Amino acid sequence: MANLSGADIRSLARMLADAFTADEIASLVYESTGDRLYDEFVPDNLPLRPMLEKLLDALQKKGVLRLFLAAAHRDTEKNRPDVATEIVRVCPEAAGETAKSDAAIEVQEAGKTQVDGPARAAAPGFERNVRPNLPQLDVHVWLSRLEIIERQVCRVEISGNAAGTGFLVGPDVVLTNWHVVEAAKNAGRMGDVICRFDYLKLVNGTRQPGIAVALAQEGCVSYRTYSAAEKTKTPDVPEPSSNELDYALLRLERAVGSGDNVGPRGWIKLPVAEMPMKKGDPLIIVQHPDGAPMKLALDTEAIIAVNESRTRVRYATNTEAGSSGSPCFTLDWELIALHHFGDPTWVQPLYNQGVPAQLVRMKIVEDGLAALIGE
Structure with a gap:
């Protein structure tokens, strides 16, 4: 997808802020990318809309904005068609993007496939957000x-x-x-x-x-x-x-x-x-x-x-x-x-x-x- 302009990012952030809470946005990031980019790039002390502008810019720089917008499009297609339409306007590819799937990995030992190895796994890394709707909480x-x-x-x-x-x-x-x-x-x-x-x-x-x-x-x-x-x-x-x-x-x-x-x-x-x-x-x-x-x-x-x-x-x-x-x-x-x-x-x-x-x-x-x- 082509890079979004500043005006597109501001327009999109405004509509996403009206459709999602901060927790839901964080869940969408986890669901679509498998990474904790929300926590990494978004400061805690900003209102939701400027936080979203920073997040969209960060996702764009990482090259995963299309995946995030596809997940947001799937979530808004039925209940918030106005938001889904805006997503498609700035990123037409979002409408046809399928849900992100894990990489298939074949576990081998000495060149032989292990029959009891996992059929699917995600790489790299050892952690995954198994239930995206459950954000990690600041204990205090x-x-x-x-x-x-x-x-x-x-x-x-x-x-x-x-x-x-x-x-x-x-x-x-x-x-x-x-x-x-x-x-x-x-x-x-x-x-x-x-x-x-x-x-x-x-x-x-x-x-x-x-x-x-x-x-x-x-x-x-x-x-x-x-x-x-x-x-x-x-x-x-x-x-x-x-x-x-x-x-x-x-x-x-x-x-x-x-x-x-x-x-x-x-x-x-x-x-x-x-x-x-x-x-x-x-x-x-x-x-x-x-x-x-x-x-x-x-x-x-x-x-x-x-x-x-x-x-x-x-x-x-x-x-x-x-x-x-x-x-x-x-x-x-x-x-x-x-x-x-x-x-x-x-x-x-x-x-x-x-x-x-x-x-x-x-x-x-x-x-x-x-x-x-x-x-």
Whole structure:
């Protein structure tokens, strides 16, 4: 292929930044070239678009830009035809490029083929990125983010009994499921609801009781119900509408997100747009399963599917009763969904299910409460 001009690189970087996250771009580089050029050439401290410009320039200098663009074209051909068209415009060869295959190597000893040798291998080098959708993580950065989230997730209790999980999405508001507080709300008993932060099991085996925070007088300030089908054995017939999101936004009596006796906690930002959710992507849930001290469940091949109306996402990450209302994250701690439901099949359940987080944000904003979530 001919070298791309600076204008082409800038145009392409802009469209790729709109279609992919940084992790997805890194995975595409691994998938298409087998090398870690993303980590080698892209600095950590730049926004995504200038990072992509540098990456495209580096791949071009290495002579592997065509392979990368072919992989990006395959990923965008169905869901982002505008991006796929731009790729073909700057690199027509990308449309016909097949997936990169490993080099075939015949293992011999003294000139004789070894029958038990590997049929295929990649050379040179001893390492390969076997699962491109699993990026390597910066340990300190990842753990630091977990420590922050640990202080933002809470156990929701009603009359002293564990009822579900919730998490701060603003200085004084907690998001959980509507079905967690439905009975209390309908009975006029929201005063019996508290959010308990920092309920943890410590390394010495004891339990830290945490801090109980009551609700403000208004209690539940925004909610949407679940679908009627989700109380049956066929929860997706019909599929939930964009207004059936099973969420409740609870107002706390004080702004613990901005600070309390243990310092500011901050809050988890609700995404404006739908986060990428590809089949087989990992998913993390921070939760209080069965009312237990906070736990983390991680599945590295979790995402099963998003429904046709894009109002639910299913995944394999484990939960239990009491996990309702938990935040679901990407491997890089980006909020994807509000967990709310499990496969109603008692024997060999196949999935758990969440509500895409950007839909919840949309309804909170529609209710005139954008200021509560830091907008």
